[in-house]
Amino acid sequence: MSPILIHLGLRQLSRQPWQAGLTVLGIALGVAVVVAVGLANDSARRAITLSVEQLDGRASHRIEPRGAGEGITDATAARLLQRLGPYPATAVIEQPLRLEGEGFTLLGIDLLQADALRGAALATTPRPDPARLVTLLTEPGALLLGATDARRLGVAPGDRLRLRHGGQLYQAHLAGVLDQGLEGIALADLATAQTLAARPGRVDRIDLVLPPEAGAEIAATLPPELQLRATAGRGAALHEMTRAFRINLLAMSLIALLVGGFIVYSTQTFAVVRRRPQLGMLRALGATRARVAALILVETLGLALIGAVLGIGLGLLAGQGLVQLVARTIDDLYFRLEVTRLALDPETLLLGVAMALLVALGAALAPALEAAAVTPREAMRAQGLERRAHGWAGPLAGLGGVIALGGWLATLVPGTSLAQGFALLLLVVLGSVLCVPALLRVTATALAEVGTRLAAPLALVLAARAVAGSVARTGIAAAALTLAVATSVGIGVMIESFRHSVIDWLDHTLEGELYVTTDTRDAVLPAGLDDALGATGDLASVIRARRMAVTTGTGEATLLVRDRPAPDATGPMLLAQLDGDPWAAGRILVSEPYAHHHRLAPGDHIELATPVGWRRFNLGAIFRDYGSDRGLLMLDYREAHAYWDEIGFGSLALSLTPDGDPQRVRERVRTLAEAHDRTLLLTASGEIRTLTLEIFDRTFAITEVLRLLALAVAFVGVLSALLALQLERRRTHALLRATGMSRRSLTLTLLTQGSILGLTAGLLAIPLGLVMGELLIRIINVRAFGWSMALQIPASALLSGPLLAWGAALFAALPPALRAGREPPARGLRGD
Incomplete structure (x- = not known):
């Protein structure tokens, strides 16, 4: 690209910083959501891997009871360890317990064999010094904790510890603190662990390191009640347990980035409209269509790159809180997981940047082609794009209807693929969103005609005509807002249906009035x-x-x-x-x-x-x-x-x-x-019901956060479109003021524009949200988790959608409305 074109692009951005700022902000918010969710998922995944590594160490296999046995007797374990001969092996106790009121895993191993195995928790820590080792071997209740856990509990070597397991209270003491690893694990000698876990004369399993060729031979010599299993399957099973949950989070985060793409389209479309005289002059002076298109695309990619970098920073901040929500949800639904830090995965950060650039490039492609396609003479007329928009809005709605209908019909075909389910849901959503500009134009046109016939206030008629006449911008903003609100409605329907089904399930499952547990x-x-x-x-x-x-x-x-x-x-x-x-x-x-x-x-x-x-x-x-x-x-x-x-x-x-x-x-x-x-704990069924619903609500706390972030991105899109509309019609507003319209009336007109856009988007979001909710229940939940549920449509979802969209659009319309009302008519008549 020539230096002149680059200079013109930078000059344009410096003259309209708000336009560049909205583009950057839209991309930044979308990238922030994707990065935050990606880092939270990566952190949880690494925490699972670390937990398994701490418990299994270098062990490649384990010998354990076949089925739900009561463990392995000491005599059997001794014979097996003698038979294993040259292979590093140790008997293991692994039991959940509560230490100082917090959940831990008690890990008991033969500490004399730990170095040979580099087993379990000692894989990343220095071998205990001899004095500490003697204490662990000889003193009852002696434990080792990791430094992080010791600081959190506020204990030091020599302190007494209260330990509970199986309803019994034990006295233990901290023999030492290990500087590395061992998070969430209390390490003890095997004999101590047998006492604390109430497993006298038994161990849970035998961990060992075997070469691949020895596995079949060892398995053949085991008693019928025991089996040999590879430890690699343990971590894979834990990752598989949370896979669907993590995929759902990622899919939710992509919605925010998709809405950010609408913002890029909206702002860049307005940039093309505003610069059409300049672009026409460049074309008249010899600039090729390719160079004009490249100018728009390069500007967009530059802004997207800035937004992506800003989004990474915001994503890192948001990820700190989101990772705790993810860990708490996994802890509630699957297994105990302690995530103490956010894992900074460069691949996730690069993926966020790449996705932002691709979305921005795709969103800017249409405005760039529009800028390159027109002739120099046509480019001098500012309304050329809107006339074209009126031409493509109808066919685009027809194409969207076909895509949405095809996607919905495809969901009726039985299948099990979760990725395919999300793809079909995306087709239905995108197809429906493509219909929004045409529907907005029809609605606004009808509202203007009805208002004219009924002698409605001038502000309503002018606002309706402005919205209908600027569908290239208001239509895209309405589409982004419709998508965000429909997502909120659809997820609300799914959550309410899920909650209603869980309550019904609890009513059947809780057969007693009281429950006794440990x-x-x-x-x-x-x-x-x-x-x-x-x-x-x-x-x-x-x-x-x-x-x-x-x-x-x-x-x-x-x-x-x-x-x-x-x-x-x-x-x-x-x-x-x-x-x-x-x-x-x-x-x-x-x-x-x-x-x-x-x-x-x-x-x-x-x-x-x-x-x-x-x-x-x-x-x-x-x-x-x-x-x-x-x-x-x-x-x-x-x-x-x-x-x-x-x-x-x-x-x-x-x-x-x-x-x-x-x-x-x-x-x-x-x-x-x-x-x-x-x-012994005696719990009333009502308490169990309440606790279950509390866990349910905590599980969907992440979803609520992502819904709000998607709405925030959509709000930026509406603000961008209304600012663009206000600036484009600056001369028209000045003429209205010069011919007698008051500031209050002009401000009211622009606020009415935002209201029309918001209410239309909110009403269109209701049917789309209901379809999304039905697909989330019938397709996504079944394929991801295997749960079916009855569809419940809460009245709050039907009412909150239009109100939410209207409130967001009205609030977004306030800055441009106040700005237009304060501007003197003479300045607007002089143009830019």
Whole structure:
């Protein structure tokens, strides 16, 4: 490009800094959302990887019970370790606990073998000094913590620690602090860990390092109740658990960047209109069409690059808060995850910049081609683009209608691909958005005609005609606002439908008025507690349950072993079942997500690894469950006893008799807890319901943040369009003022323009938002998580959409309206 054209471009930008600023701001906000979400996802992903590395170290394999066994006896572990011979190996205890009231993972290993294995938590830390090692080996309750955790708890070596596991309180003390790694982990010697985890004479698994060729040989020598598994699958499974959640966040963030593209189009279109005389003169002086188009594109890319750099800075700031929301959601829905820092991934930053440049280039392509396509004579007329816009608005709406209809019809074809689901949703949304300019023009034209016939205020008629006559700018701004508000409405519909379904699910699932558990997840309650409580006259029934990790023919799964529901009880919500009793012998129930992910139907078979070997079960029913998107298996407690001798139970659901006294039940539980020297939690079903809904609301806190950011980007787009419209009609406004229109009337006219644009966008956003909500429920949620739900349309979503759009547009119209009202008519008549 010639230096003259570059100089002209820089001069134009310096004369209209607000225009360049809006372009930069629109791109910056879009990039900030994408970068913040990307960095939060990367941080969570790295935290998962670090957590697995700390727990597994260099171990390539692990020997563990087949199915949900009670661990490996010390005698068996000793024989296996002796047989493993030259391969580095150590027995391991890994149990959740609460340390000083916070959740930790207790990791017990043979510290004398840790250096050979570089195992578990010591993979990135220096070996403990001899004195510390002696303390860990000889003193009961001795623990090591990472420096970060020690600072957070406010403890130093030698301090006493309160430790709870399985409802029991233990006394421990801090033997030392490791400078690196070990976040969220309390490290102990194996014997100490067995005491603290109430695992006397047993270990959870054996970690070992094996060459690839030795795996089959070692597996063949194991007892039938044990299995050899590669540790690599653990991290992959954890990443897979959160994959759909992270994809949904990324898709939401892209909406903000897409709205930013509309802003680029709006501002650059106005730049072309404003500079048409200059561009026409350049064409008359010999500038080629290619150079004129290149001028617009280079200017846009320069502004986009500045916006991308600014967006990265904003994204880093926003990512600090967003990463905690992501970590908290994963902690609520999947597993405990502590993200202490934001991972700065250069690839994510570069991707944000690249996407910003591509979106800006695509958005500026149409204005650049428009600037290059006209003849020099036509370029001297400022309204050429608007006449062209009136010509392409109709065909564009027709094309958009075809795209939207085609995308929606394609969603009726069965499929499982989440990426395909998002692509079809994008087609429906983009196709609908392409119709907005034409619909806005029709609406504004009709409003102007009706206003003229009914002798409506002049401000309304002039505003309607201005909006209809400037569809190249107002139409695009309305499209951006429609997209942002429709996204808000659609997500609102999805969240309300989800919440309503969760409440209905809780009403069926919570079978007891009171629940007895421990303060540690998956811990076993004292034996005989069920019979002791069942003898209480205040209880009508006691339902035992326990969750266990098991191995199926297709991988790992969670098995809920429980008593079958009473005939008059609600029990699980069955969506499909075989004829007869789904709880009959040889039958197993699966949750809806599990059936979806594994493509199962009633009558299919599931193979389950048990301590007595593989057993085949007939799928008796599919039940609704929102507790996990991985899925859940359910088996009758009595049948499970045929395969697991010491199955125990982790929770008791207590149903009161009509005249039962909850207070007497609480006293009885407290007495039994003291007799067993345990801390037992007695929770009312109402408290569980409240906590579940609190977790639900926290889960969608990220979505609310992204919705607000998308609206912020759309607001910038509306402001850009209205400022452009005010400047373009500067001479017209000056003539109106010179012929008697007051400042107040002119200001009111411009505010009415913003109102027409906002209300039209808000009304158009309602049907689009409902379609988005329906697709999110029927396609995205099912393919991502396997959850189905009934569509619920809250009145608040229908009312908030138009009000939100109107408020945003009216607020955006205020600066240009005040600016036009203050400008003297003489200045406007002189032009620029």
